[in-house]
Amino acid sequence: MNSKAIITSALPYANGEIHIGHVASTYLPADVTTRFLKQKGVEAYYICASDDFGTPILVQSEKEGKTPEEYVQYWNKRDFEDFEAFNIKFDFFYKTSSSENRQFVQDVFKKLERAGHIYENEIIQLYCNTDKKFLPDRYVVGTCPYCKADDQYSDLCEKCGRVPEEIENPHCSICGQTPVKKKTMHYFFKLKNFSDKISQYLEDNKNLQKDVKKYVQNWIKEGLTDWDITRDISWGIPIPTDGPSEKVFYGWFDNHLAYISSTIKFLNDNDIDGKKFWNESDIYHFIGKDIVYHHYLFLPAMRLGIGEEYKLPDYIPTRGHLTLQSKKISKSRNWYIGLKDFLAIFPADYLRFYLISINPYSQDDLNFNWDEFATKINSELIGNLGNLVNRVLGFTVKSFNSIVPGPDEFDDMDKESEKMINELVSHLDTLMTENHLDRSLKKILQFSAHFNQYFQHKEPWKNGPGTNSCIFLSVNAIRSLAIAIYPFLPESSQKIWSQLGLEGNVSAQMFDEISSITLKEGHKLGSVSPLFEKVEESVIEEQKSKLGASS
Template identity: 85%
Template sequence: MNSKAIITSALPYANGEIHLGHVASTYLPADVTTRFLKQKGVEAYYICASDDFGTPILIQSEKEGKTPEEYVEYWNKRDAEDFAAFNIEFDFFYRTSSPENKEFVQYVFKKLENAGHIYENDIIQFYCNNDKKFLPDRYVIGICPYCKSEEQYSDLCEKCGRVPEEIENPHCSICGQPPVKEKTSHYFFKLKNFSEKLSQYLEENQNLQKDVKKYVQNWIKEGLTDWDITRDISWGIPVPIDGMNDKVFYGWFDNHLAYISSAVKFLNDNGKDGKKFWNES
């Protein structure tokens, strides 16, 4: 057994209450694992953080007349209190909007860009002339093209669970007006560059469920699609490129990196070499 371990669990999204399903399926198993490892003499730490970015948070904070910072600060504190009430003992509970994570995400982006894994490309996106803003993800509501349910998000139908190719009868979730389509420039991650390495990892890893492994392998064989990692919104980690002040990173690009940045901060603050400990865990 390794003498060091870092345990993580899904980052709670900072826009609502923790419920029993969250605790039972995600946070309690990780808490039990951490306690067990510590009892076995392993230097183990349970690290988590609130997931603070994304259009749902920005939309809800606007509706409540709060800044996004005020909104996520409330839910970060509320989540921490709820976890404590359940006796879930994080060694460190932080946030994806921390200065440490912002710095780390921008560092990772520049490393990927310098290695040739990032490129810029124009896309066509909904734009609201009334609110004078682009409308990514949940800023657009309409009819699901698959199940025909009304008032569904452009990035997910909550009725059938599918992601619409293009929502029908789209309208702005803020003002209700139909949007137009405009060109904007985004940055993409060359996910296909990693197809071979991912396939090799899956093939050699004996600890994964066979059905899960097969599913992902088939997904890779079908061809990975390059990933749009930026958004035209005001709330998020800024893209560190001159002239791109109106771009932020997509939440799914920055949030998983918070596991590393939060763990390293905690360990460094406690007199350890955070990077070394992470790599040895």
């Protein structure tokens, strides 16, 4: 493991509230991983930014009668506040419309142009005579030429994940009319020139998921097409040429460059050589499976095109989409759960626990189900983890006056439990390093379940032989749990830490401390109270009734 790391997530569009589908695949896994890396002593920074440009934002700001600047400023602030409430802990959250990113994007373009990777070409662009404008990207909907899915945007098919070369049956997303075709000059990036180099990068990088890598390699074999990187709209980063003023970079040209520009600004502002740090670090880009094309093809090609001035990603953890009650999340049909609304009802750790537990390290889609959520919280989080903490610590307070006793001679069951503590760190380390966060959480629950059974079997309330050893080991196991669950459940982790009578912040504990038995005879516990409250069926039924209801 590298001693330095930079972690990013796909940038949230600054055009609407964050919902549970957004956080499941990208922001939560990235946050958990960053917290883990910091526990491991890695100098890790989690950097993100709002994605402020592109046609969707221009469309929506026009609808609301706001300037694009006003519109994205509101959503940048609101999204950051929602992430914070969910304990997504960015080291820096910036914006693609920053002066730093504008400058960086224009500089990259000039370097690519000088290297011969950019050319200008006249193209036929769809134009709406009703709205008097060219119609790029989200202004056009139609049929995907590859998988024939209807109602897809011209810049991305959400069904098959490919970027259509030309959408079929196009119509204007504003007025619904069929557009006409007009000539316009655009800049292109020679993507197909990088087929061999991208293939080599994919082949050499053993950290990338094999299934994702395989179908990207198939795309390359089928033949890549050069990439149109300009748009005929007013909102975006201007092309640094003497060309027409209403021509800007396509959002996908500039947004992933903000990974670099935002990181460099943050590090330089903190007296760290940003460029040097980037190139010495493990680079993680967490994404959902719908933007594989952009991150596995466009992103590496652009970095290769400027001579790998900034290193390519070491990891691109890619996960599936979240459905809700087995249906596709849709804001327009009110079939979604806003993050802010969720956190007004339940603690952040409830959602963090549930989403991690159902989310494998794969492109498989996952489903949020309200009844399953209640069951997992009540039986696993509360019935297993919460029960162990409350039971052991409560008993120690009541029967031992909050003082940890010294152990007796260990019997076989004690030795087995001691071994569980000693081995927990190595089990979790492997799983966390390989990004199997769901399996790591499952291992923690198995550890907790073992100590519930151990405590039950030992029957310390009878005060027989071995009682002191049971309490001694069980309290130390809870300390292990507090450190182990920190990346997943930061609030609950700190509560356990405090109830153990330990000072400071649990986040300061190193990961390897998980398997240390450090609470000795005479240690005094803090104030003990239940960690969690049961999820009531009536509350779940109320939440289900809101789905699809007209607002």
